[in-house]
Amino acid sequence: MDEDLRKAALEYHQSPRPGKLAITATKRMETSRDLSLAYSPGVAAACEAIVADPDTSFDYTSRGNLVGVITNGTAVLGLGNIGGLAGKPVMEGKAVLFKKFAGIDSFDIEVSEQDPDKFIEIVASLEGTFGGINLEDIKAPECFKIEQTLRKRMAIPVFHDDQHGTAIIVGAAVLNALKVQNKKIEEIRIVTSGAGAAALSCVNILVSLGAKPEHITMTDIEGVVYKGRPNLDPTLEHVARETDARTLPDVLAGADVFLGLSAPRVLKEQWLPLFAPNPLILALANPEPEISPEIVKAKRPDAIIATGRSDYPNQVNNVLCFPFIFRGALDVRATAITESMKLATVEAIAELARVEASETVAAAYGGQAPMFGQDYIIPKPFDPRLIMHIAPAVARAAMEAGVARKPIADFEAYKHELERFVFRSGQLLRPVTEVARKACPRVVYAEGEDERTLRAVQGVVDDGLAHPILIGRGLTIAQKITALGLRLKPGQDVRIIDFDQDKALFEKMLAHYQKKVGRRGITPEAAARILSRRQTVAAGMLLDSGEADAAICGGTGDWWRQFEYALPLISRRPGVKRVYAMTALILQAGVLFFCDTHVNVDPSAEEIAEMVELAAEAVHRFGITPKAALLSHSNFGASNSPSARKMRQALGLIRARVPDLEVDGEMHADAALVEQIRGRAVTDSTLTGTANLLVFPNLDSANIAFNLVKATGEGVTVGPMLLGLSKPLHIVVPSATARGITNISAVAAMEAALAAK
Structure with a gap:
């Protein structure tokens, strides 16, 4: 990552308080009676009930909505064996995703133990704490033994997301790509680059979906996985092929699917003609894929390409499934996550991409409904329908597999309950930011010297929401940017309008302002004074004259006075009587x-x-x-x-x-x-x-x-x-935080983008 992103990431993790998680009480604790119910002596009633029937632990504790995110840090992201402590930010991040997307509480547990047998004993001993276990970032081949053993020993779901999460999304992508390309899964030839835990799990799930094992060839850093290869890992013996081929290009001829789970630039441009017509290329190495989508599009326009990145179509991202698999599993108190539950997830995700999008979904995608086809074979990770499709499918599959301790009687009512998770917390702004990013309009900030504004604008730039314009003294703004440790570059990231320096622009705005207020008792001298001293007026005039597409004012002084400054400058929408x-x-x-x-x-x-x-x-x-x-x-x-x-x-x-x-x-x-x-x-x-x-x-x-x-x-x-203005102008309250200003900036940018259409 570049240095700017590194600094931003460290600041994000440190401020306003370290880390990404906190514990919130779910019961009131206001009176002595509350205390007696929550702790001694009342808590004994819950304890006695659990002694009599251990399953009531799901009724009287948070266990039924609690997942343990557990790692030993032996295979963290692209960082390798960095240990559990260094992997804690990743585990906290996973826990946040559980909460944000599916309302599931999580404890992240970093275990300093690389011996698989000892690790198994530690995790197995935690069964009474959790309703499910999400294993994370554990290296192969130990991860296979760990998961398999824990699944046998524990009566709660155990899921190694690095293996199965990727495999589930890949399965959905392959099913839908084959529909687009008019191919049959039992006929296609598949080549992998990578033979680790994720690749093996992908191959297993594709076979479960109908792919023929003899049509699949795996390769790794040593070349083709073939029978009789010296020092072949035992976990690969069942996928080794009888073949004379030894290198990746040797096995690409006629391949319908390339599954990359390896390293950057492994797939060479000159090999693309070897593929069968209309191939699917899954280049999932992160952050740089095995081959860039631009090269594939240029050389093989008939190909469908998917990556692990959010800036390209068809992102293969585990967040598409793991929160919702656990949501469905927890809601029926499943004792395991079975193969049928994983396959149900594959089908649910694949089906979701084919379902016609509603107006609500179109808004969540930035105003343009996604259309099933070459650039849309899997939903985006922020699709609000995911939980509504996947969780019920998983719950139903658990019931059919006989692992549900609390079957759901009314699935329509269950889906209604799930609606409460769709728009929570920061997800509200998801459709807004989608629209804003695509247009990236010019947003002017009246209080350009305010520290909150500058911090907010840093977020606007980082998120690509808008091109900010700051009103204020250029030198003062530059000094504050430095003092605050921000990465904003005046003239590059932000435009600064300093009327003391830009006389020509001031005269232009003044002439425009005088036309608006000249017959309202404001003399030319007063107009000049108001424009130079009242930043809200200056921002409003920049918006009205077309120098900006949206305006954010206020934040200092009296809100109503700022409103009175701005209201005469921007006309109301046609037919609207009031604001x-x-x-x-x-x-x-x-x-x-x-x-x-x-x-x-x-x-x-x-x-x-x-x-x-x-x-x-x-x-x-x-x-x-x-x-x-x-x-x-x-x-x-x-x-x-x-x-x-x-x-x-x-x-x-x-x-x-x-x-x-x-x-x-x-x-x-x-x-x-x-x-x-x-x-x-x-x-x-x-x-x-x-x-x-x-x-x-x-x-x-x-x-x-x-x-x-x-x-x-x-x-x-x-x-x-x-509401009701012809152009987007908003006035923030004096108590607004930097995050609040960033939020309203996203709204203003979205409104500007829609107005431009």
């Missing part, structure tokens, strides 16, 4: 959108209807189907107060304006979030599940509710987002 503010709050249970949190003190029913239409459109852009609840002190007609009547009137107007929107009201806040409570109040609600778009009768209630939930729920804020 509104919506703020998203990302919680562990999902995301809630609050409106109007900042602008309209007491909106009318007509204004609420317009606001909801704009807000629902904005929620859609996050790849989420909006479910709107009109909130009130009144619950479905219980009160006839003016505010209750207003919300009832707004409901009728909204249904007329947006007939396809799932909306209901007026209702209490708990009824909006809990379907059972809503069902006790009315039997004909048109709102299903949990509302995610909360609409309040006035600004006081919206702002108070938002801040209370934010403080008590430890939520992450995105916004406020201004």
